[in-house]
Amino acid sequence: EDQVTQSPEALRLQEGESSSLNCSYTVSGLRGLFWYRQDPGKGPEFLFTLYSAGEEKEKERLKATLTKKESFLHITAPKPEDSATYLCAARGSNYQLIWGAGTKLIIKP
Amino acid sequence: DAGITQSPRHKVTETGTPVTLRCHQTENHRYMYWYRQDPGHGLRLIHYSYGVKDTDKGEVSDGYSVSRSKTEDFLLTLESATSSQTSVYFCAISESTRGLEETQYFGPGTRLLVL
Numbered sequence: 001e002d003q004v005t006q007s008p009e010a011l012r013l014q015e016g017e018s019s020s021l022n023c024s025y026t027v028s029g030l031r032g033l034f035w036y037r038q039d040p041g042k043g044p045e046f047l048f049t050l051y052s053a054g055e056e057k058e059k060e061r062l063k064a065t066l067t068k069k070e071s072f073l074h075i076t077a078p079k080p081e082d083s084a085t086y087l088c089a090a091r092g093s094n095y096q097l098i099w100g101a102g103t104k105l106i107i108k109p
Numbered sequence: 110d111a112g113i114t115q116s117p118r119h120k121v122t123e124t125g126t127p128v129t130l131r132c133h134q135t136e137n138h139r140y141m142y143w144y145r146q147d148p149g150h151g152l153r154l155i156h157y158s159y160g161v162k163d164t165d166k167g168e169v170s171d172g173y174s175v176s177r178s179k180t181e182d183f184l185l186t187l188e189s190a191t192s193s194q195t196s197v198y199f200c201a202i203s204e205s206t207r208g209l210e211e212t213q214y215f216g217p218g219t220r221l222l223v224l
C-alpha cells in the first residue's frame with residue numbers, strides 16, 4: 001500500500017537553529033515528491049518537486065533532498081516567518097498524490 | 110492562491126441537508142481537484158476533473174458528487190451532509206502539459222461544520 005509518513009509531527013526551534021524535516025515514502029513507481037508549506041487558515045503553497053534520488057532543490061533557507069526511500073527538508077538559520085506546517089506528497093504510478101500528515105514547525109525569536 | 114477562489118469560505122449546516130461548495134479558477138487550467146483535510150490525516154482526494162463534464166472518483170468519494178459545466182468552475186456537493194463530513198475542503202488546479210503529473214496549486218479552503 002502506498003504510504004507517506006512525516007516526522008516529527010511538531011518541531012520547535014530557536015531562531016537561527018538549523019534542522020531537518022523527514023518524509024518517508026513507500027510508493028511504487030515514484031513520479032515526483034512534492035513539498036508544500038501551509039500557513040494557518042490557508043491553502044498549501046507549492047515549494048519543490050523532486051523526481052529522482054540524489055536530486056536537490058533550494059529556495060532561500062530551504063533545501064529539499066531525495067533518496068530512494070525518503071526526502072528531507074533542510075532549514076538553515078530559520079526565522080520566525082518560516083513557522084508553518086510543511087507537507088510532503090508522493091505521486092506513484094497511478095498518478096495520484098499520497099500526502100503525509102505534515103510537520104508543524106515553530107521558530108521562536 | 111494561483112487565481113483560485115472558493116465559496117463559501119465558512120459554512121455551518123445541519124445533518125441531512127445538501128451542501129454545495131464552489132471552486133472558481135481564472136487560470137484556464139484543465140485539471141481541477143477537491144480534497145478534504147482533517148487533523149492527523151494527510152490531504153485526501155475526493156474527486157477530480159480532467160475537462161468539462163469529465164470527472165473521476167478519488168479515494169474518499171462516498172457521499173460526495175461533483176459537476177463541471179465550465180472550465181473555470183468545479184462544484185462539490187454533499188448530497189446529505191453528515192457530521193463525519195465536517196472538515197476543511199480544498200480545491201486545487203493543475204495545467205495539462207504533463208497531464209496528471211503536473212504540480213497542483215491550491216485555493217484558500219472552505220471550512221465546513223456539520224451539526
